[in-house]
Amino acid sequence: MDHIQSLEAYSIFILREAKSRLGRLGLLWSIGKDSTVLLWLAKKAFFGHCPFPFIHVDTGYKIPEMISYRDKVVKELGLELIVHQNKEALADGMGPDKGRLVCCQALKTGALNDMTRTYGFDGLIVGVRRDEEGSRSKERVFSERNQSDEWDYTNQPPELWGQFKTDFPKGHHIRVHPLLQWNEIDIWRYIEAENIPVIDLYFTKNGRRFRSLGCAPCTGRIKSEASNVSEIIEELKNTNTGERDGRAQDQADPYAMQKLRKDGYM
């Protein structure tokens, strides 16, 4: 087995553990490359079936192409999709001008936590990776969130020998992280090897492309000539800038992501 094949095998193992050990499961689908790979892995794990709904936390500020792409894929694959928004905050005029972290907190964390409660999820499958940023680098594969969706990151449970956190009080839930050990370049190599369709915002347009997708006002494009997957891989081999450097919320404060994620942010 090569590296990508063993990553795939372990992710499938994790997805099957989640299906077997957790009650109501959902998969957070952000339309980006990571959750698209997750969708693919779920199809492999469950032999073409998808035994849980997909969830999109829509901030209302997403890049418009993302929404049209989302609806197209859902229709093509016949997915069960839950779209959830913090309508109240949006009606009150919440937006990045109120402060980036405040905005993320309301439109992403708030909507996500509200959605978890509304649908009573015991497990949410999320495509975060260790190499994205510091607080994610310390994550567990099965990561518990309490009844207020908080992450007790200074007291995480032992996780050894593929024995994940599957015992927890009612009202808590588990964030399942099947891609935790993948790197950005692994994701692209897998997309290439498996020929997985991805949204074309990742490919260059007028000398710029998105490296990471998020909300339109807070996500920048990077300078790039990469117009297909193998060119992206070549580009990544030679870059030493961070994947999330274009994401404004990360730059707001050195511990911004830790703070956001403590409260339930993905």
Add this chain to the structure above:
Amino acid sequence: MTNKAQYMTPEVKVRERLKLVFTGHVDHGKSTVIGRLLYDTNSLNRGIIDKVKKISAETGQPFEFAFLLDAFEEEQKQGITIDTTQLQFKTEKRDYVIIDAPGHKEFLKNMISGAADAEAAFLVIDAARGLEEQSRRHAHMLALLGLNQIGVIVNKMDLVQYDRMTYEKIVAEISQFLANLGLETSVCLPLSALSGQNIVEPSPELAWSNGPTLIEALDSLAKGTEDDLSFRLPLQDVYKFDDRRILVGRIEAGSIKIGDRVALSPGRKVTTVTKLAAWLARDEKTRAHAGESVGLMVSDEFFNRRGEVVSSAEKPPLVSQRFKASIFWMGRSPLIPGHHYKLKLATSETEAWVSEIIHLIDSATLDALPPTNNRVGFNEVALVEMNLSKPIALDLFSSHKATGRFVLISSFDVVGGGIITWAEDTGDVKYGFIHGQLKARCEVFEEYYYNADEMAVNKIAQEKPLYTIGDLVPLTGQSYVYPEFFDIVIFRDLVAVKIRAGQVADILPLSDYAFQGWPLVNGRGFGVMVRSQDDWLRAKADLATLTSENQTARVQRWLDFNTYRHIPIGVHDYSI
């Protein structure tokens, strides 16, 4: 398309990948060594480095390489690693996953989480301080986790003026300690993480060591494989999304191909693999290896469930409910013998308790100590005897790692881990009573019913608990009523059980049992018709020596089905 063809071609050399953990006492420089290694080899992206630079500018502190890994605010403020993390790194030879582990005693559980994932380990020792408590404890944990590739790094050589004697003294001491644990020291080297000596380039100050640089030391470690072992696949689930019935799981050892005869344990049912199923036709294969997540289709439809182990038919795992294990305790409250825990071994979950703490092991000296107050405390290691409420498939850790280790759970938390060093193989026998070495099968509480469709008496399949002294038993079922006080004599296993006020009061060898006038039943719940000690001695002599010729007469003479049992009508598909 050309890309994919290449990806599938066997002659493409697959780059090797090794998972490596850095362990050792707090502050001896683990995070700094890793940070320096990644920094000097340009393995980090600018974003992370800039962030740490910004933090040191804001706080007026010098640039801390450790902060490249210690990402939490709390870690940076306190200058310690709280939780483990993993980073990727490559040399010309191969790829690495580098795992940083905390050295603080409080966070031993996080060190274990990191180290349990590794294939090889480095012990980092501060040259100025030498071996400290956690240096030894970590070495001990590495041995327990089954890591046998251990390298030694003597760090902070700048603090001892790069002195060779200091280095050699530490190496001798730790090598001896590792040898006592049965571990060989794979490689040793001196370095200074802070000044970047001996990391990537050989250091002039450390020229006397003639030794490898850190990069060379990494590359010198060998990678093991689980591929040559006999086949093990702990069942995760059975899927029936469509008309296929697929057994899924990850191959933990060995390999499997279509046509192989396999056994499913603990039941040891044997069947044949007919297909390795996949979503995409291009993923369907005829053979699969250790590490792969597969879907097996087999020729026989048994009732299969998670927790069973699929193995080669010739070399199945042990089936056991009593074994000895070395355990490490991570629980805040101590391990108490007799206390029930949930045991998770591969994909199985079973109720378990410790029947005996054989001894504690002092992590500093490796001496066997008698347990204090018959407890195993936080961060302690012990050899114990475990009992399970039902037999499961398992292996000795020395033969198969993945099926020879387990974790223990109390309320919601993993509180301990262990590796199996000895196990009693009970094969397919399911016991109902256990007390120390005494074990007996029990059909006393089985339920029967008359199946009106089939016009036959059927038994209801049910989970059989394992009773021991002090347990309550179900005196009344749908097809039986026992008195509150009675005795059970089990001839097959030569065991007697006394039930008093509905509780198991004693489990004793049949030879020690004396009839005291309590109602008597046999191992199946039939009344044994004796009224005196004399009757009992005759009944015992008769029933202990049954042959096919004499059994009808003797069974009819001494046993009566109807005393405590009756056969209700099953109402499942009842129609007249």
